Amino acid sequence: MNQTVYYNGKIITMNGEQIVEAILVEDGRIREVGSNNEILNRKSPEAEVINLEGKTMLPAFIDPHSHFTSVASMLDKVDLSGCTSMEEIRTRLKEFRKARNLADDAFLVGTGYDHNDLPGYRHPTAADLDDPELPNPIIIAHASGHMGTANTRMLEKLGITKDTPDPEGGVYGRLADGTPNGYMEENAFIHVAVAMPVPTEEEIAVTYAEAQKVYASHGIATVQDGMTSAENAVRLERFGQSEACYLDIVGYADLRTATGAISDDPYTYHGHYRTGGYKLFLDGSPQGRTAWMSEPYLGGEPGYCGYPIYQDDQVCELIRVAISREKQLLTHCNGDAASEQLLRCYTKVKEELGSTAELRPVMVHCQTVRPDQLDRMAPLGMIGSFFVVHTYYWGDVHIRNFGERRGKMISPMRAAIDRGVVYTMHQDTPVVPPDMLLTIWAAVNRISKNGTEMGADQRISVWEALRGVTINAAYQYFEEKEKGSIEPGKRADLVILDRNPLAVPAMELKNIKVLETIKDGRAIYRAE
Structure with a gap:
C-alpha cells in the first residue's frame, strides 16, 4: 500500500462546489477527501505527507481536442510563430538550416506562420522562399494547419505543375498563367503534408516522449490525438504500453482512411493508450x-x-x-x-x-x-x-x-x-x-x-470554465467515473497551482502558474 496525503490547501474538487483542505491518495487513486484533521488522522504511519501551504489543487486538466502526434512531429521543425515579415521567415529558416547543418537536399520544414501577422495579410509564396542561401526543398505550414507554402524546388520535387488540377476540397495558388505560386490550402496542402519523409520508428518514439512534457507542464494528464492515421495508431499503441509513456492518450482515427484503427473496446486503455472513435473534417x-x-x-x-x-x-x-x-x-x-x-x-x-x-x-x-x-x-x-x-x-x-x-x-x-x-x-x-x-x-x-x-x-464564469477542462472533458471521453473531479475511487490525476482561480481577479487567470502535475498519484511535472 502506497499512500500520500496532501493537506493544508485549497482543493477544488469539481464535485459540485465542494472545496476541501486535504486528500488521501492510495495506490494511484483518491481514497478520501476532507479536512486536515480528518485526513491526517486516517493515514497510515508510512504515508508521505505533503503540505500544500495554501496552494490550490484541482483535478488534472483534460485536453478535449489536440493533435499529439503533430506536436511530436513539430519538435524537429522551424518555429515560425510570431514572424511579422517575409524576411524574418527566411532568417529563421536559414538559422535552423545552419544550426542543424542540413545538406542541400534535406527537406526544410517550418510551422506556425500566420499570414494575419504579415504585411498585407498575405500568405508567403514560392518567390518569398526562393533564396540562394536556402537551396533546400522547403515547405512551411500555417498556424491553423490548413494551408502552407512550398518553394520552387519543393514544387518540383512534388511534381506540382501548371497541369496539376486542384483536388476536391483544396486549392493551389496560381500565377496569372496558371503556374503554381507555391501556396496550397486545405486538401491541396494536407495531401502534400502527409507525403513528407517520415523519421525512423526510434526517432518518433523519442519525439512522443518529449511531446508529453509540453502537455504535462500545463497541468494536463490526458491528451488527444485528433486525427490518427493507421500508422500512428500502431505507433501510439506501442508507445502507450512502453515505460516511457505516462500521459493517457486517446486516439481518434481518420474516418476516411483509418476506419480499421479502432479497438473493438474503445474505452479500454492498453497501458496509457486507447482509441476513442473517429474524426472527420x-x-x-x-x-x-x-x-x-x-x-x-x-x-x-x-x-x-x-x-x-x-x-x-x-x-x-x-x-x-x-x-x-x-x-x-x-x-x-x-x-x-x-x-x-x-x-x-x-x-x-x-x-x-x-x-x-x-x-x-x-x-x-x-x-x-x-x-x-x-x-x-x-x-x-x-x-x-x-x-x-x-x-x-x-x-x-x-x-x-x-x-x-x-x-x-x-x-x-x-x-x-x-x-x-x-x-x-x-x-x-x-x-x-x-x-x-x-x-x-x-x-x-x-x-x-x-x-x-x-x-x-x-x-x-470561472467555475464554468474550469468544468470545461475537467469534469465535462472527462464526460466527453466517457471517463467521468474515473477522472475530472477529486472524489474517492477516482484516479489521482491532479494539478497544483500557485493561486486559486476562483479567488484571483479575472484578468489574472492567465498568470496563474502550474507548479506540479500528478498522474495516477505520481508527479510527472514540477516547475523549476
Whole structure:
C-alpha cells in the first residue's frame, strides 16, 4: 500500500462546489477527501505527507481536442510563430538550416506562420522562399494547419505543375498563367503534408516522449490525438504500453482512411493508450478564410463563403460508418454552414439507422455555430468543444473577416450553456500551446490580443470554465467515473497551482502558474 496525503490547501474538487483542505491518495487513486484533521488522522504511519501551504489543487486538466502526434512531429521543425515579415521567415529558416547543418537536399520544414501577422495579410509564396542561401526543398505550414507554402524546388520535387488540377476540397495558388505560386490550402496542402519523409520508428518514439512534457507542464494528464492515421495508431499503441509513456492518450482515427484503427473496446486503455472513435473534417479555418460560412466573408471576392470538403451524400456515408459501428465521432466544424451540414447529416443518418446508442458526438471548434444550431445539439446529445482562445489570438481577425456582429459571436459558450449543451474547451495544439489557464482566461474575459472586447454577453464564469477542462472533458471521453473531479475511487490525476482561480481577479487567470502535475498519484511535472 502506497499512500500520500496532501493537506493544508485549497482543493477544488469539481464535485459540485465542494472545496476541501486535504486528500488521501492510495495506490494511484483518491481514497478520501476532507479536512486536515480528518485526513491526517486516517493515514497510515508510512504515508508521505505533503503540505500544500495554501496552494490550490484541482483535478488534472483534460485536453478535449489536440493533435499529439503533430506536436511530436513539430519538435524537429522551424518555429515560425510570431514572424511579422517575409524576411524574418527566411532568417529563421536559414538559422535552423545552419544550426542543424542540413545538406542541400534535406527537406526544410517550418510551422506556425500566420499570414494575419504579415504585411498585407498575405500568405508567403514560392518567390518569398526562393533564396540562394536556402537551396533546400522547403515547405512551411500555417498556424491553423490548413494551408502552407512550398518553394520552387519543393514544387518540383512534388511534381506540382501548371497541369496539376486542384483536388476536391483544396486549392493551389496560381500565377496569372496558371503556374503554381507555391501556396496550397486545405486538401491541396494536407495531401502534400502527409507525403513528407517520415523519421525512423526510434526517432518518433523519442519525439512522443518529449511531446508529453509540453502537455504535462500545463497541468494536463490526458491528451488527444485528433486525427490518427493507421500508422500512428500502431505507433501510439506501442508507445502507450512502453515505460516511457505516462500521459493517457486517446486516439481518434481518420474516418476516411483509418476506419480499421479502432479497438473493438474503445474505452479500454492498453497501458496509457486507447482509441476513442473517429474524426472527420467538414471545412477549413476562419482566420484563413476557408471555413464554410452561410454568409459571405467581408473583403476579397464578393459572395465568397469558403467551401465544404464534402457534399452531403459523402458526409452521410461517413457518418453512417461511425453510427453503425457505435463509435463516437468528432467533427471539425468552424463555419456555421459546416455546423449545419453536420447537424443535418447526423440527424438524418441517426434516424435512418434508428440508433439509440449513447455516442456523445462532438462538434469540434464551434467557432461560428449559431444559437438555432445550438438548440438542435442538446437533443442529439452532441457536445460542443469550443476553441474559445480564438477570441484572444484571432479576435480582431474575425471582426475583419466577418464584421462586428458575427466576429464577436465566435465561440458562443454562454449561448451553449444556457441551452443545456455539454461543452468543453480546447487549444487544438499545435495550433496554439496547450495552455489551459490562458483558455480559461479567454472564456471568462473574451478580450483579443489588441484589447478588443469580444462579445461580453458570451462570457462565462470561472467555475464554468474550469468544468470545461475537467469534469465535462472527462464526460466527453466517457471517463467521468474515473477522472475530472477529486472524489474517492477516482484516479489521482491532479494539478497544483500557485493561486486559486476562483479567488484571483479575472484578468489574472492567465498568470496563474502550474507548479506540479500528478498522474495516477505520481508527479510527472514540477516547475523549476
